[in-house]
Amino acid sequence: MKINYTARKVNLKDNFKERVEKKLKKYDRVFSENAEAMVTVTVYKNRQTVEITIKDNGMIYRVENTRPEMNEALDIDIDKLGRQIRKNKAKLEKRIRPSALDAYADSDESDTAEELEVQEEIAYEVLRKKSVALKPMSVDEAILRMNMVNHKFFMFLNSETDNVSVVYVRDNGDYGMLESEIVE
Numbered sequence: 001m002k003i004n005y006t007a008r009k010v011n012l013k014d015n016f017k018e019r020v021e022k023k024l025k026k027y028d029r030v031f032s033e034n035a036e037a038m039v040t041v042t043v044y045k046n047r048q049t050v051e052i053t054i055k056d057n058g059m060i061y062r063v064e065n066t067r068p069e070m071n072e073a074l075d076i077d078i079d080k081l082g083r084q085i086r087k088n089k090a091k092l093e094k095r096i097r098p099s100a101l102d103a104y105a106d107s108d109e110s111d112t113a114e115e116l117e118v119q120e121e122i123a124y125e126v127l128r129k130k131s132v133a134l135k136p137m138s139v140d141e142a143i144l145r146m147n148m149v150n151h152k153f154f155m156f157l158n159s160e161t162d163n164v165s166v167v168y169v170r171d172n173g174d175y176g177m178l179e180s181e182i183v184e
Contacts, residue, residue, distance in 0.1 A: 001028060001035045001054070008042040016041075016070065023078045024052075030085060031056045041070055050074045052081065058183060061085070134164060142167045143175055 001024060005012055020039055035056035042049040050073040051064040063080040067073040134157040137145075146154035146167055153168035164180040 001031055001033070001037055003037045003039060006038065006040040008040070010041055010043040010048075010070075012041060016074075019071065020074060023074065027054075027081070027085075043070075048073055050077050052077050054081075136162075139165070139167060139177060 003017075003021060003024065005017060005020075024037055031054065035054055038051075038053045038055075040049075040051040040053075042051075046068055047066050048068065048070040049064060049066040050070055052062070054061040061081060061084060063077040063084065065073040065076040065080070067076065132155050134155070136157045136159040138159055142154050142156040142158075142165070145156075146152075146169075153166055155164065155166045157163075158165040158179065161179065166178040168176050168178070170176050
């Protein structure tokens with residue numbers, strides 16, 4: 001796995017990078033050799049945020065945590081990543097190396113076999129389906145409409161790019177945008 005680092009308002013020390021590599025090494029058998037991990041560390045006042053994004057075979061795995069210490073945030077992120085993989089084990093088996101998840105699940109002592117079986121049986125259920133009329137509009141207009149209907153997200157046809165896009169409210173109150181992209 002290739003690991004790239006981004007540091008915002010901080011200089012990353014070699015011992016932190018070694019710790020990241022050691023922690024992510026346990027996922028080598030789950031992800032392919034072509035997997036890319038982006039580790040972003042942001043320091044703001046007394047908060048340190050560690051975000052890990054792993055891209056592999058068209059799938060994206062992302063975890064983020066904010067703590068007073070970056071090592072603590074890293075540990076929580078690694079645990080979250082493991083839970084994310086175990087929770088979606090049945091659905092991920094088709095996308096990543098076949099026996100990797102069994103080996104990973106067997107090596108993890110924190111979950112019992114019964115818990116893993118229950119997690120495998122969970123199926124996603126769509127409770128409501130809604131059609132959206134896509135009207136070409138600017139990003140500012142989409143955010144305005146989202147706020148007017150008091151939703152956390154809003155889908156629209158971006159008039160600047162002619163792509164289907166989604167604007168959303170982030171946890172810190174800022175706005176984010178997802179843009180569609182066709183991947184072959």
